[in-house]
Amino acid sequence: MNRIFSGVQPTGNLHLGNYLGAIRNWVRLQDQFDCIFCIVDLHAITVWQDPAELRKSTREVTAAYLAAGIDGKKHIVFNQSQVPGHAQLAWIFNCVARLGWLNRMTQFKEKSGKQRENASAGLYVYPNLMAADILLYKATHVPVGEDQKQHVELARDIAQKFNNDFGVNLFPLPEPMIQGAAARVMSLRDGTKKMSKSDPSDMSRINMTDDADLVAQKIRKAKTDPHPLPGPEALGAGGQVKDEALTARPEAFNLLGIYAALSDRPLAAVIAEFEGKEFSAFKQALTDLAVATLGKIGNEMKRLLADPAEIDGVLRHGAERARAVSTPILREVEDVVGFLRP
Template sequence: MKGRIFSGVQPTHTLHLGNYLGAVRNWVRMQKEFECIFCVVDMHAITLFQEPQALRQNTREVTAAFMASGIDVSHSIIFAQSQNRVHAQLAWILNCVARVGWLNRMTQFKEKAGKDRENASVGLYTYPVLMAADILGYRATHVPVGEDQKQHLELARDIAQKFNNDYGVDCLVPPAPVIGGPAARVMSLRDGTKKMSKSDPSDYSRINMTDDADTIALKLRKAKTDPAPLPGAEVLDAKGAVTAEAEAARPEAYNLLAIYAALSDREIGDVINQFAGREFSAFKRELTDLAVAVLGPIGAEMKRLLAHPGEIDAVLSQGAARARALSEPVLKEIEEVVGFLSA
């Protein structure tokens, strides 16, 4: 094994195609190379108010998505963050290591808090420290991150290094990033300049992992395009990637082509050459067939699991026990380093 992976997803909405292509599918592949811990980060979710019953349902739904996508619970750990108190306890210690100036530089807090920053929760402000506790509490060596989380991972590294330096120990492991591959950033079906998001008010902006074949077909048929035929090899640079100028001119076209490439595990240049000069209507039919073939079985298994919540809860309970077994000795060592008396 190359090391230990830790990653998580907030249970705030239904997972969608962007989550699958950008994260979950890659996690399934990582199981062959890494020891993997996958967390439904419900403690992070409540930095913004969540309706309690919806939070419980969404936690089960995210877990079902992990399982249906191919995460092997006999090998990898799946659990809910709140099921392991180590996360909260370690976060407090790390809050006392992190500096206010570091948190003030976190751009995601500024984006989420908006202009009414004084009314944002303290949890939203210290969110990156809890994320550091998530990672450092398991001595994870690698963390899959997108562009929006790279700054938080750097903070986790800074906290680990400062703790080690302050106490003269080599206790916390600064984690390394694992940057997502092709199609790690899937864009909205309604606006190719915006990332596909769970929070977009239009359900037609995304393909949910629970969507059935008819819904997938409808959403792709309604996906925004432009009147020109699909582009050809002239838009590719010397490395076979789409030029920035071409992508900026037709963002929706390249988003759909990139989705096709990702779902078929091919390079974008190969897909562009295959469909060069074709009309969008014909391309969308082929994209629909591919999306249904890949996502259909996942959605069906998710629905089966969600109809049997006890099966999901058992997986989470077993995963939480395994997570505690890994993290409690780390917390105990940290508490001894800090100078806390044993319980």
């Protein structure tokens, strides 16, 4: 059976964009793949983290996985630091990957910004760790957004170079599974900016821990414009919003896109239903849909977070299973490289 590996950094405040762009899609893949879902805490510390907050966020992300419907008994759910093989294989890949490859990685440039000389070495080589995350389990598929596709391509390059360097066929070349348009959810306060946990305004996002009342309040106060909702003329031949329409009314199309994603319907069908209507009526429909979908997830997250022992048990059991899968693969790699083991 094909195997999926994917993960989220434990940096807190998971929101609607994380749910629609990643976690919901993972839930749907559970019946088709052998799945490994990780909380990538080693990646998180490429920038400084408060230790207490890191532990809290690790539990919060785990709770989100479970509350959204990921089955921690059928599939593997664990935090990365509990499996030393990730760091061990990453070091080997540090010696396989080329500096030129890492220099082309766009996310390091974005995250380091003008302070590149002060960025950690871990931030520079973390794409090699991401490759190790995937290949430590010989994963065949990696669900990612378009902005992460480059990392999967690097993992393929590393796998291929390792296989060629040592004359083996040890690693598969993992395939990226690009998420759909729902992966890009914009701020409720500014439709030109992506919904983000780093936005100082909590009203800009719907958090996965928000209860029904707070979800309703945020949608009610979401930024709109004074015009009735647009019609099909705003869409191009492929069903995507025309650039000029999106530029003119970003908040309208953001809310319509959220409704389409939550209802699992094409955007064209949603626009046809609400064409010409006022935002007040549409916002009520969106509120009802969002509360029905997210309210139960938020409630279950709160229940789980009130009992950290349950979450810790899932992570401990998942780490045991992850080590059982990864240890033989790591030993195979070490034998190929020439490491002497008693």
